[in-house]
Amino acid sequence: MNNLSNIPYLKKAGQATFNDRHVKKFGELIHDWCCQKEKGFVIIGAPLSKSSISHSGATFAPGVIRQQLQAYSTYAIEEERDVDAYIYDAGDIEMHVTNILESQTRIANVLEEVTKKHPNCIPIVLGGDHSISYPSITGFAKTKKTVGAIQFDAHHDLRNLEDGGPSNGTPFRSLLESGVIKGEHLVQIGLRNFSNSKAYHDYAKEHGVTVYTMKDVRERKIDNIIEESIAYLKEKVDTVYISVDMDVLDQAFAPGCPAIGPGGMTSDDLLQAIRLLASEQMVGGMDIVEIDPTLDFRNMTSRLAAHIIMEFVLHKKG
Numbered sequence: 001m002n003n004l005s006n007i008p009y010l011k012k013a014g015q016a017t018f019n020d021r022h023v024k025k026f027g028e029l030i031h032d033w034c035c036q037k038e039k040g041f042v043i044i045g046a047p048l049s050k051s052s053i054s055h056s057g058a059t060f061a062p063g064v065i066r067q068q069l070q071a072y073s074t075y076a077i078e079e080e081r082d083v084d085a086y087i088y089d090a091g092d093i094e095m096h097v098t099n100i101l102e103s104q105t106r107i108a109n110v111l112e113e114v115t116k117k118h119p120n121c122i123p124i125v126l127g128g129d130h131s132i133s134y135p136s137i138t139g140f141a142k143t144k145k146t147v148g149a150i151q152f153d154a155h156h157d158l159r160n161l162e163d164g165g166p167s168n169g170t171p172f173r174s175l176l177e178s179g180v181i182k183g184e185h186l187v188q189i190g191l192r193n194f195s196n197s198k199a200y201h202d203y204a205k206e207h208g209v210t211v212y213t214m215k216d217v218r219e220r221k222i223d224n225i226i227e228e229s230i231a232y233l234k235e236k237v238d239t240v241y242i243s244v245d246m247d248v249l250d251q252a253f254a255p256g257c258p259a260i261g262p263g264g265m266t267s268d269d270l271l272q273a274i275r276l277l278a279s280e281q282m283v284g285g286m287d288i289v290e291i292d293p294t295l296d297f298r299n300m301t302s303r304l305a306a307h308i309i310m311e312f313v314l315h316k317k318g
């Protein structure tokens with residue numbers, strides 16, 4: 001065997017990079033999943049984007065978000081604290097090539113299995129388009145009592161299913177219609193003008209969904225909105241799942257979303273919302289969806305997703 005490994009300075013491809021002995025990379029906290037039962041976080045990729053109503057390469061997002069986690073350090077200077085958490089990477093769920101319903105069933109089954117076998121691990125699901133939230137929350141809810149959801153989104157995602165089946169425009173309609181979550185247990189934050197229709201706003205009102213538009217976000221501090229949402233859900237549900245559709249952000253912060261537009265949230269507000277939610281014990285799961293890395297600029301949107309994960313892990317209580 002030609003043992004090149006003995007040659008000084010010759011390293012494995014991709015590993016001949018600068019290393020500072022005093023810096024720990026966030027990626028070093030992430031371990032392969034090997035059925036541990038400890039408390040911690042488990043990253044699961046759900047690379048489905050054939051269900052998107054507009055062109056989407058969100059199937060590539062789990063891999064790109066993982067790469068971004070390798071780029072940052074574990075040190076949070078604002079808190080003067082190093083993140084010290086168990087994060088497992090369970091890998092990606094294999095999607096069916098042509099059968100979207102089959103792919104969604106696989107997502108539900110995996111979420112159910114993971115949360116059943118490892119009830120102390122908090123799932124962080126990386127989409128994929130937003131259609132993955134229906135099966136993800138369905139699987140997650142199987143082992144929980146009453147589940148509520150806080151959805152960050154420019155859109156209601158309450159579209160009818162007749163016009164296109166279970167797409168990225170329908171996950172919350174499906175969750176409400178299947179009874180997995182009740183309308184009064186759903187809080188939507190960041191809805192924007194010209195991105196929705198009256199019919200779906202009416203549907204949301206009729207079903208008791210709490211809606212905070214961008215006007216609410218602009219006029220009230222995000223802290224107040226989150227505080228109010230949690231106080232409201234605490235009275236009604238046992239567990240809260242956060243669903244982050246990255247198109248809730250202004251196009252300036254999230255160029256890698258299929259449905260970009262102006263007048264959205266700042267990355268600062270979204271990260272602050274995540275910090276506040278993470279510090280609530282009842283928050284038990286999260287997904288991040290709608291990033292198409294093929295549309296992105298310097299992986300800005302995936303970097304922000306990585307920061308959402310890092311702030312969530314840093315601030316998580318319970």
Ligand SMILES: N=CN[C@@H](CCC(=O)O)C(=O)O
Nearest residue numbers: 053054130155168169258259
């Ligand atoms: N989660 C996204 N929902 C959007 C989809 C936008 C798009 O893919 O173009 C919606 O229903 O309008």
Ligand SMILES: [Mn+2]
Nearest residue numbers: 154155245247
């Ligand atoms: Mn959206």
Ligand SMILES: [Mn+2]
Nearest residue numbers: 130153157245
């Ligand atoms: Mn959405």
